[in-house]
Amino acid sequence: MKVAVLGYGTVGVGVYEMLVSAKGLECGPVLVRPGKEDKAFKVSSLDAITSDPEVGAVAEVMGGIEPAFSYACQVIKAGKHFVTSNKALVAAKGVELNRLARENKVAFLFSAACGGAVPFLHNLALARESDEILSLGGILNGTTNYMLDAMQRLGLDYGDVLADAQRLGYAEADPTADVSGMDALRKIMLADAVAYGKLPKDGLLNEGIESITAADVAHFQSRGYTCRLLVSGGKNSDGSVCAYVEPVLFRSGAPECSVLENYNMAKYEGKNSGRIVLMGQGAGRYPTASAVLRDLSGILRGERYMFEEDCEEAAANNAEIQHCYYVRLPAAFASSVPSESAETSGEVCRLISKALSVKEMHALAKELREKGAKVFFAAIGE
Numbered sequence: 001m002k003v004a005v006l007g008y009g010t011v012g013v014g015v016y017e018m019l020v021s022a023k024g025l026e027c028g029p030v031l032v033r034p035g036k037e038d039k040a041f042k043v044s045s046l047d048a049i050t051s052d053p054e055v056g057a058v059a060e061v062m063g064g065i066e067p068a069f070s071y072a073c074q075v076i077k078a079g080k081h082f083v084t085s086n087k088a089l090v091a092a093k094g095v096e097l098n099r100l101a102r103e104n105k106v107a108f109l110f111s112a113a114c115g116g117a118v119p120f121l122h123n124l125a126l127a128r129e130s131d132e133i134l135s136l137g138g139i140l141n142g143t144t145n146y147m148l149d150a151m152q153r154l155g156l157d158y159g160d161v162l163a164d165a166q167r168l169g170y171a172e173a174d175p176t177a178d179v180s181g182m183d184a185l186r187k188i189m190l191a192d193a194v195a196y197g198k199l200p201k202d203g204l205l206n207e208g209i210e211s212i213t214a215a216d217v218a219h220f221q222s223r224g225y226t227c228r229l230l231v232s233g234g235k236n237s238d239g240s241v242c243a244y245v246e247p248v249l250f251r252s253g254a255p256e257c258s259v260l261e262n263y264n265m266a267k268y269e270g271k272n273s274g275r276i277v278l279m280g281q282g283a284g285r286y287p288t289a290s291a292v293l294r295d296l297s298g299i300l301r302g303e304r305y306m307f308e309e310d311c312e313e314a315a316a317n318n319a320e321i322q323h324c325y326y327v328r329l330p331a332a333f334a335s336s337v338p339s340e341s342a343e344t345s346g347e348v349c350r351l352i353s354k355a356l357s358v359k360e361m362h363a364l365a366k367e368l369r370e371k372g373a374k375v376f377f378a379a380i381g382e
Ligand code: HSE
Pocket: 113, 115, 116, 140, 141, 142, 143, 144, 170, 171, 172, 178, 183, 282, 283, 284, 288
């Protein structure tokens, strides 16, 4: 099957290189911006791809919602299978693209959009057929994991580790999506949609690592904790899904502490299977490209969809799950958070909250920040 590629950035180059030697697949044209057609295989018009009868599948690795969405619709309507690594696209337009692909009888697969090389969505799609998935989530952002790991093990500063993550090709073009937790949130939206047929849109909560300081990291370390950015999904007792991202503190020895550098750790709990954990590189050229190739090879074996036919958009409900939280805030605001214990040093207070729902803690932090308080919070892990 001849494969055209949309985009020739970090992942696009990897996909193209891997296609050269892939079994059953061959390289087709690569869409680049006008003026960048410096090689015969590069084209700048989508028509050159949609009108080429030899192209059987298109891999979109450009990122962003537009023009990726318009291109996806044109490719699918032209009868080409569509594979993407673009989580922003699938989180925003996945239900629509699933419907369009089914109408046009072409594949719509996006394994690379969640977990990089880690085959998380594929395994969820298999598990939902034979088991009830109770919860899912994990460490699904390579950039922030790389940053938190380097801050802890190498004692580096936030700005330096972010620059390194960008240089290594882990971060998004605009790394705000990574450090704010938005990138991880989009991934859990996809995982919820694969597992439960509900793509959560409203009520989502994301707390990233933008507020963390080297002093916070040193404080956790001195008390035997490691901080990771964790994303959580799952089904609530009322049938709704939860979807949120927040830093979590794990005691040494927890499996999350051994997730280093750009690695991801995806997990789910099946009612009968129990907990399943998958680890691997979640970001970077070849790990991500390998997932795109996995989908393309899957098409050769007859794989077509990750979302079920009736997958729909839904609201997230993050009021059910509760945690105790570590909260660092100005001492003057400490009484705003119901606490189990608190340590004040000068103008800074570090406290452990009473059990609060995820929704309550995120709302409390928002309220405090609106009053001008600098706040960092992290859930205390199991
Ligand atoms: N920026 C993303 C990450 C890339 O760091 O995980 C892979 O999705």
